[in-house]
Amino acid sequence: MVHVNSALLAGHALGQDDALDAADQEHLASCSHCRAELDQYRRVVTLGQGTQASETPTPPLDRIWRSIQAELAPTSATEGIAATKTMVADSVPPVTANDSPASDVPGGDEAENDKPVSVVAASDETTDAGGEKPIAGRRRKWWPIVAAAAALGLVVGAGATVIINRNDVQVAASTALSALPGHTGHGTAELLRTPNDPELRVSVDGPQPADPPSYREVWLINSDGQRMYSLGVLPESGTGTYPLPTLLANGLDGFTIVDVSIEPYDGNPAHSRNSQVRGSLPE
Amino acid sequence: MRARRVDWRNASDSDLAAGFADGDDSCLEESFKRWGSLIYTIAYRALDSSSEAEDVTQQVFVGAWQGRTSYQESKGSLPGWLLGIARHRIADRQRARARDLKVVRAATSQANVKVESQPLVTLIDRLVLVEEIQRLPHPRGTILRMAFWEGQSYSQIAERLQLPLGTVKSHARRALRQLRVRLEEVTSWST
Numbered sequence: 001m002v003h004v005n006s007a008l009l010a011g012h013a014l015g016q017d018d019a020l021d022a023a024d025q026e027h028l029a030s031c032s033h034c035r036a037e038l039d040q041y042r043r044v045v046t047l048g049q050g051t052q053a054s055e056t057p058t059p060p061l062d063r064i065w066r067s068i069q070a071e072l073a074p075t076s077a078t079e080g081i082a083a084t085k086t087m088v089a090d091s092v093p094p095v096t097a098n099d100s101p102a103s104d105v106p107g108g109d110e111a112e113n114d115k116p117v118s119v120v121a122a123s124d125e126t127t128d129a130g131g132e133k134p135i136a137g138r139r140r141k142w143w144p145i146v147a148a149a150a151a152l153g154l155v156v157g158a159g160a161t162v163i164i165n166r167n168d169v170q171v172a173a174s175t176a177l178s179a180l181p182g183h184t185g186h187g188t189a190e191l192l193r194t195p196n197d198p199e200l201r202v203s204v205d206g207p208q209p210a211d212p213p214s215y216r217e218v219w220l221i222n223s224d225g226q227r228m229y230s231l232g233v234l235p236e237s238g239t240g241t242y243p244l245p246t247l248l249a250n251g252l253d254g255f256t257i258v259d260v261s262i263e264p265y266d267g268n269p270a271h272s273r274n275s276q277v278r279g280s281l282p283e
Numbered sequence: 284m285r286a287r288r289v290d291w292r293n294a295s296d297s298d299l300a301a302g303f304a305d306g307d308d309s310c311l312e313e314s315f316k317r318w319g320s321l322i323y324t325i326a327y328r329a330l331d332s333s334s335e336a337e338d339v340t341q342q343v344f345v346g347a348w349q350g351r352t353s354y355q356e357s358k359g360s361l362p363g364w365l366l367g368i369a370r371h372r373i374a375d376r377q378r379a380r381a382r383d384l385k386v387v388r389a390a391t392s393q394a395n396v397k398v399e400s401q402p403l404v405t406l407i408d409r410l411v412l413v414e415e416i417q418r419l420p421h422p423r424g425t426i427l428r429m430a431f432w433e434g435q436s437y438s439q440i441a442e443r444l445q446l447p448l449g450t451v452k453s454h455a456r457r458a459l460r461q462l463r464v465r466l467e468e469v470t471s472w473s474t
Contacts, residue, residue, distance in 0.1 A: 006456055006460065007452055007453060007455075007456035010455060010456040010459040010460065011437065011452060011455065011456070013459065014430045014431070014455060014459070015430075015434070016430075016436060016437055040463050041459050041460075041463060043463075043466075044412065044459055044462045044463050044466060045431065045459070047405075047408050047409050047412050047466075048409075048412050048413070048416060048427075048431045048432075048462070049431055049432065057327070057333055059319065059320045059323035059324065059327075059336075059340070060333075060337060061315075061316075061319050061320060061323070063337070064315075064319060064323065064337050064340050064341055065312070065315055065319070067337070067341045068311075068315065068341050068344050068345055068348075071341065071345050072345060072348060072349075223382075
């Protein structure tokens with residue numbers, strides 16, 4: 001049996017009307033081999049025709065590559081990819097693109113600057129939170145696992161459960177806090193294990209709205225979306241440390257979402273439903 | 284660590300994969316150059332967030348490098364493997380996002396949600412294809428783009444490109460076959 005020429009099948013799949021003559025059509029009707037080949041071409045054509053113009057931004061490849069290098073940088077002399085550390089950097093000025101302040105835009109879904117420091121583990125230089133941006137030359141940048149609704153500007157850093165020792169205070173978990181739509185600012189929340197009670201240290205870098213007069217309040221929201229604890233008022237400095245309810249001492253029991261709300265001076269103890277930043281601690 | 288530094292720029296995907304699995308770190312860089320953009324693009328289109336796309340891309344290459352000893356060429360190409368990892372990372376995020384949206388909606392009613400409807404596997408196939416079409420050399424790529432996206436007939440294409448009709452047909456056929464093979468090769472891990 002003589003199969004239909006592949007060129008003709010391809011032409012047919014591309015919608016070239018004159019590709020197949022009557023004999024070819026007849027053969028095709030009875031030959032599963034040729035039909036299978038045609039189907040494969042058709043699949044390519046269908047996929048290809050359905051996808052065209054892409055609004056994808058130019059990938060920030062240099063920055064991503066530096067992050068990869070940083071993450072794979074050796075923690076001891078025997079592992080990692082030390083030899084490659086400067087490969088890209090050789091051709092690129094050593095300016096960290098991360099320092100760009102461009103994304104501090106209300107409602108922006110990027111929150112690029114809002115998401116460093118998920119886990120501070122293994123970083124000897126103690127960052128005192130504060131939504132600190134990655135610093136040029138710093139060896140480790142922690143790009144958190146951001147499992148978040150970008151449409152909401154919600155960035156949930158799933159920090160690891162690595163426990164590190166910071167004097168006698170251990171950071172058991174941490175997360176980046178990111179601005180919600182219509183808000184700016186970012187920060188970090190760290191779950192601290194102390195010799196006494198567990199504490200949550202929250203640090204928000206970003207303006208407190210001045211008009212109308214308001215203050216900020218820190219909340220722990222349960223992942224069931226139904227329950228929340230108010231931990232207290234966030235000082236105007238943007239940094240506060242809050243003892244946790246005792247029952248949360250050995251596990252957050254679902255109260256993993258750290259939320260900072262903007263509260264009017266109305267004496268109403270309920271959440272204003274107007275949140276500035278938010279993040280999520282690992283369970 | 285290899286002391287010897289090989290120029291991988293012209294290496295085949297297969298040789299590159301072997302070097303990668305062997306722990307030659309310059310293969311990691313070359314792989315990133317070849318497929319970093321593709322993976323970022325897929326992640327971006329799937330997640331609609333440049334920061335998440337960056338994170339996914341980083342995770343894919345870090346994860347692949349750390350897990351390089353588990354790569355087996357018999358199971359698929361290196362880009363296919365990378366795409367398979369990407370697919371999992373993206374799917375993780377989509378699941379987490381769906382979960383978080385529920386939570387946030389319930390907690391504060393601030394939701395204004397965009398729903399991702401295109402199945403991830405289809406999306407990956409599509410974007411792999413677009414990437415491959417863009418990589419086709421002239422005139423093959425041009426011919427295919429005209430036939431695919433502009434709906435031109437072979438004779439129109441031949442006229443516009445000043446090429447013999449037979450040449451246009453043969454390029455279109457080869458291009459289509461090439462894409463078909465590439466798609467299978469690259470997406471075999473993702474299925």
